Amino acid sequence: MTRRIPDKPALEGLEEKWDAHWETEGTYRFDPSKTREEIYSIDTPPPTVSGSLHMGSVFGYVQTDAHARYRRMSGKEVFYPMGWDDNGLPTERRVQNFYGVRCDPSLPYDPDFRPPDTPADPPISISRKNFIELCHGLTKEDEKVFENLWRVIGLSVDWTQTYATIDTHSQRTSQKAFLNNLARGEAYSQDAPVLWDVDFQTAVAQAELEDRERPGAYHRVAFHGPYGPVYVETTRPELICSCVALVAHPDDERYQPLFGTTVTTPLFGVEVPVLAHPLADPEKGTGIAMICTFGDTTDVTWWRELDLPTRAVIQPDGRLQEAIPEWLTGDGARVYSEIAGLFPNQARRRMAELLAESGDLDGEPRQITHQVKFYEKGERPLEIITSRQWYIRNGGRDEALRKELLERGEELRWVPDFMRIRYRHWVEGLTGDWLISRQRFFGVAIPLWYPIGDDGAVDYEHPIVPGDDQLPIDPSSETPDGYDESQRGEPGGFMGDPDIMDTWATSSLTPQIVGHWVDDPDFFARVFPMDLRPQGPEIIRTWLFATTLRSHFEHGTLPWHTATINGWILDPDRKKMSKSVGNVVTPMPLIEEYGPEAVRYWACNARPGVDTAVDFGVMKIGRRLAIKILNASRFALGFTEDDVPSEAITEPLDRSMLAGLAGTVAAATEAFEDYDYARALELAERSFWDWTDDFVELVKTRAYDGGEPGRSAHAALQLALSVYLRLFAPFLPFVTEEVWSWWREGSVHRATWPQVGEFEGVTGDPAILEAVSAVLGEVRRAKSDAKASMRLEVDLVEVTADEEQVELIQMAESDLMAAARARAVEYRLGEFGVTSHLADTADA
């Protein structure tokens, strides 16, 4: 095709132009008719759309996109869908804050409800259905913002293959997988103590915990024993009313006489046994601890292993129950009335006063800071309450399964490799099964009903299971087969499970969701097990582990062959970015200032898995590279209207350059195969700058002069440019596509990745260019030292070199003389050195 080269090529506007073009051309459209061997499938992380956009979002996705583009150019049909994680608590919270509303499931649906323009204060209570409608509406808006960012930044996803973790297809997949887990005994429900967030009023899973440092105080409290007071140091005196036993280490000589006896609790006078358990730490506090139901997870362990009674007072809302507990009588009941209905921190202060008054508090409470468990999205410490919840087995209570899952972790290819250790430690440290039920609203419902006996008791052990063709279902509004809606909640009738599933219970199925496991087995077989799971390091314990678990149960395989784990993004001062610190850098302003290619360059410049600071300097370099590509391309393509055949490449210098470039192609390809996009970029970049600085300067005169030697240069420039554009295409998709369009049909992103074979018959000795460049460099130095223009003529260049070097330089002598503006070159044998006799300058 005839070349069309703009006079003043520029980067501005390229992203809009090419995004629109790729969309209409279907450049990244997935062809599902290809076979599994021809397909490269990527299990893209669905971003949390209700979260904010930040540089971390861009960072990992761009790195993955570069790899996807490499695979596509390498001949693979790339399956690269995009999803949105809109399901779950982050969306609920955003909707609550955005509109000023709260969900009250007891309210009826109001079909005419419209949210206020500004957040209502105090919040308006609305029905569950109204609330969910708002969630759907707002996530749609958020998804548009994300899609726009991904398009501007040039992700080569197939926009016809999008999904949302709350959409009907995802719900169906999630419910089907859960029911399969249930049928195989991998999912079960039980009534047991769970970690509970009192603000969100939901159970939370081990993977969602985080420890935070909080101030506390040791209260040294006297229990009354047969041989006098027994002192216990506790940070939670408000739970003395829940005390069921004291416990010390079996080998602790101080407490040996007490084992088997009973003591009475201070103020409440409840008689509790003194027991021995190896988990009790003689070094902590006084070495003897009170067991309450429940103050912490150790209490749960003791309670279970020592078979203790349950005396719980903490309610789901976090307060101590109003009613006097049945095990408290007389004075105990009167004391309890002092703390009934309070929050734990209020009750704690009151108890300290009461204990001090009664003389049971020894000394003043001693202030400490200690680690307290929080829900990672929560604001108040977790409590432990007993409730019925659904679990999926994960090896936390089953050594055989744990071993299988550890083996899956070893089987997986990790990039970088050390990330596998995080998985291993997580699986080794699991202490219980995965709690998947949540007492929330915006999520995938647990697809079960329960029969209610004639006595009104709910039979949780024999859930009513929907048929596959009914999925997805909402058991709170749909009726199971064989029942009538009027029987809901009635004796002899049924009830729907009111809970939803943990968001990870759905997003752990992204391979099954995008692969259409539930509705298109043929499609699924073409993409699964998938090739690549790219993700962040912080969700190895959640998303990566849970996806591995579900695939292990459902398919008996790993869900993917390789997992690439990107690094953390730090702010420009190398601090972790966080909203509370206020140092979050958002991508859009940077993209507008430096251009998308610059931001992509920054992301791809970071090594796989390495924590990386936002660096405007690196972005500037990326922008400079993109501009250089435009200008160098204009030069390389400016000599002829049409392509010059490769046979014209006869000059030794041209063949030398191409030999070096062939080496770069081989090395860059190897780096990409190793998932080291950053190395591939570095190789291409270093080669390209050398090319423009030395080779282009050396052949410039010959290229302008024309003739056979000129045609050799034209053909060599053209071939090299074609290779460079393709080497850079994964990183700088817009500028490479722009230049490609000047002289090539079709998209560079569907062009073939450069092959070493393309250089067959046009390569020479790579040492020629190196030798000539070395001499040219010395002449430039001489001119610089003389503070002269590079245009200054040189009367004579005296080159001292060994015989072999001299021969190499002579192969491109005329190019060297033209580039150096030398009238003559002389050679002598010896240690390499160059003496340049500069022409007299006019004023010197």
Place this chain on the structure above:
RNA sequence: GGGCCGUUAGCUCAGUCCGGUAGAGCGCUCGCCUCACACGCGAGAGGUCGCUGGUUCAAGUCCAGCACGGCCCACCA
């Protein structure tokens, strides 16, 4: 308490797998409007490779220990 990653020029980072004369870019200094590019080109200065030992003819690179930073995990009496 356990673990993982990092510590190389003023800054941001390569180089460590496979030991052999310290690299890039930015910034800085000095030049150059050279017909692809002044959003450019050329040149230069700048580092006892966190610390202490060890192995070796030779250590930024291998081994041991330590310090500092970041992250993950751990039963919060």
